[in-house]
Amino acid sequence: MKTRRHFLTSTAALTAGAWVAPRFAIGQSGRSANEKIQLAFVGVGGRGWDNLNALGGEDIVALCDIDDQRAAGAFERFPKAKRFRDYREMLDKMGKEIDAVVVSTPDHSHFPATMAAMELGKHVFTEKPLAHNVWQCRALKRGAKHYGVISQMGNQGHATEGIRFVREWYEAGVLGQVTEVLAWFTGPDFNGPYFRKPDAMPPTAQPVPDTIDWDLWVGPHVGKVDYNPVLHPLTWRGFFEFGCAELGDWACHTLDAPFWALNLGMPTVVEAEKREGGSTLFTPDSSQIRFEFPARGDAPPVTLRWHDGNLRPDLRPEWGLKELASDGMIMVGDQASLMTGGRPDSPRLIPQDLWNEFRKDIPERKIPRVGKGGHYKEWTDAIRGDGPMPGSNFDYAAELTEMTLLGVMAMRFGGRIEYDASSMKITNRPELNEYLKEPVRDGWVYGEKI
Template sequence: MHHLSRRSFIKSTTAASSGLFLIPDFLKNVPSNRLNVAVIGVGGRGQANWSKIPKENIVALCDVDDKRAAAGYKIFPNTRKFKDFRVMFDQMSKEIDAVIISTPDHTHFAATMIAMELGMHVYVEKPLAHNVWQLRALKKAAKHYKIVSQMGNQGHTTNGIRLIKEWYDQGILGEVREVHAWHGTFNFAPGNYFTKPETFPPSVDPVPDYLDWNLWLGPALFKPFNNAYAP
């Protein structure tokens, strides 16, 4: 594994507010121990993630949408920028310690698997993958390549969840036969999340000049662009 001396100290504990892994206090601000982090998906949720690690080295930014990534590009004017994460991995595989993946759901598996195969630690947003086979493949890869990985499900990083798991692992709860769970219904204002296309099947809209639609689709089947897909 590359850069073991810098990576071995990474802990898998997380910040409940951000979901990102924490670096132990005694290692913070030590130049030789700063992580070289690549960000795939710079705008939106990606910005919420990379902004939580200001003391690490952001060495690469990758986004198919120049408009959404503009704020991040402005903050890191000298950081290398890419549209295709495959090109980024190919050119910078020896320079990256960890990757934050905050892309649309359908590209999570591909980007995560490539990163782990290169020995990079990974934080990836939920959902982790599209099916059970992909999930099992990622689990095996994380174990095989001995890397730290985390899916960004912030609600499951709290102390209460960890305590229940410890009780279960130690047999304190006995045989669990039924679990009751609930959540409050969120009343999202219009426009906060994806809106439905005005017609179905969706109309074909012109692709904005700031978006690489083919790279946005990634491994997904080709679909003509519609503004509802990538607002």
């Protein structure tokens, strides 16, 4: 008879997008298909707290966080869950009691926590962006297949009906040939909760609070890093050694629809056309990044521009818009243009009169929809064998993130980057290739054998 562990692992062998015959027991005979999945969480503040609340109906068996104070709410809500600061210890001690792991750490720690879980056959849900460098993206993609696990990146827009509309309308020929994509986002807001400028670079050393294990926060990063509250919590995003700036924070939402619908693949050129403030260590105040994607079969080349800070695309008369919202995306076609917000939830054609006419006869819905519960239930259903592999599984999410990280590199170092995806090399500036696979501190090396 198959055990619970055998069943949970075997369901992960499904290929991306394949539908799964329903299962009516997680393992031992007589158990319900609704049996709870045993979850462990790495990072339980910030996005971790949101993910914990969304998945709190499962069996929460372990909580791991380097900050006892930030984790206090999670510890109180789930008093039976075992507590850890080091996820390596958690996985070592509780591996047999864990079915799946949710990773909600700063960007630089996504990869080792996720790979460590996969190496033990654990299903994984990892916040966006999936990883901190290109090699990590590719290793996670290989790892999910090699270890046979159900994977999901936390870009919830990929589970919406809106993104399915975008692809269906494009494939129905509504937009015609799309040759340009424009995207924008208001941040970084240095007075908000997620970005803050340091008093010096590197930030001035301050005493580490007793509630924080700073060495574990530094994790895989090579080199001395002094504690400063500008790094933890939340505002690590602006520091390129730990986060991926506004582009890394939002491209996996805002660029998800065009990347998927147009099947863009990897750009051959990424260039920072504008870049105000910042340095190679800290995010600029604003930027404009151009991506050049080659033709794909009968589809023409595409130019994509990302704008953030105080930069926006210029309004065009044919759009019929008085102004642009604070964030959004426009796919420019030769038959029509399509606009979304910062996430792909509510697409519409522009101008308004075209949209009004189009809504009278919307193309057939051909792509299966994700029901109530969104990308969380999509993941847990796949683990149970009750649904398809999640849409933002690592096969897809790794490529979306790789494209994003190339843009982050242009934002960080400025200028033009010419990229050969087949060899994973920057061909015109070889000195930047070391950032495609960053060095790792001893004790945090994962994924080298797959």
